[in-house]
């Protein structure tokens with residue numbers, strides 16, 4: 001369980017951090033870039049404290065070497081037997097926090113939004129989740145078999161990420177000359193791929209504006225057309241974790257509540273991920289027992 005004090009201590013620099021990453025790189029007071037740099041310093045300092053304490057705990061045998069990714073990073077060595085230094089580890093953890101936090105929270109926010117807007121979809125997801133909930137003993141936790149049964153729920157989450165992808169794409173730059181499939185690619189060549197070139201393309205997703213989770217049934221969309229997590233060797237390494245996080249969230253919230261939006265016409269802003277402008281206030285209705 002997260003400690004709420006820790007979450008709130010981190011959340012402000014965290015928002016600035018994310019905004020700073022996708023900003024114009026002008027380091028002047030008051031700019032998102034400057035706030036991003038300051039926020040990174042704050043979070044890095046916190047992380048350095050956690051890393052130092054973890055080193056002590058590992059030395060004293062108070063935590064297991066395979067406890068989590070931080071322990072793994074502290075104990076991993078390169079081919080020369082060198083450990084990663086603490087700052088390097090802090091930056092890698094920072095990368096994971098940024099990559100994993102806002103993306104998943106944007107997806108979850110839009111799932112909540114679409115389910116409020118589309119009661120027939122809500123009902124289908126609810127039925128799937130309740131069948132799983134009913135098969136459990138009181139207090140029994142979800143297991144991997146349950147997650148595998150959440151097929152319709154994941155199709156809904158995918159359709160949400162097709163229409164409202166947390167990341168719009170990524171940049172690539174060739175760092176040396178190379179040849180690929182008979183094409184010469186010179187050093188410095190730049191590529192920017194954008195999800196919407198396929199996600200909103202009627203050739204791959206007929207009636208692209210229509211919310212239709214059945215697109216993901218069977219073999220699903222053609223390879224490299226549904227790419228909220230990117231594709232190829234640099235594809236998001238957190239995809240399976242994100243799937244788990246999203247489905248566990250859907251299960252636990254939907255078995256307890258239905259909801260409606262407080263602001264029917266709330267605007268969507270992009271900062272740096274798409275988000276409802278007022279944070280999507282909702283009214284929760286507990287299910288009758």
Ligand code: HEM
Nearest residue numbers: 099100103104107166167170228229230231234236238242
């Ligand atoms: C719904 C949630 C998520 C979405 C939509 C998402 C999307 C993406 C995308 C589009 C990329 C860029 C891929 C590319 O450059 O081709 C990426 C990279 C990355 N993601 Fe995610 N991500 C999500 C969750 C996570 C989580 C939970 C973690 C970690 C716990 C994570 C860690 C990373 C990392 C470390 C990279 C950089 C990989 C590299 O450059 O090799 N992501 N993600």
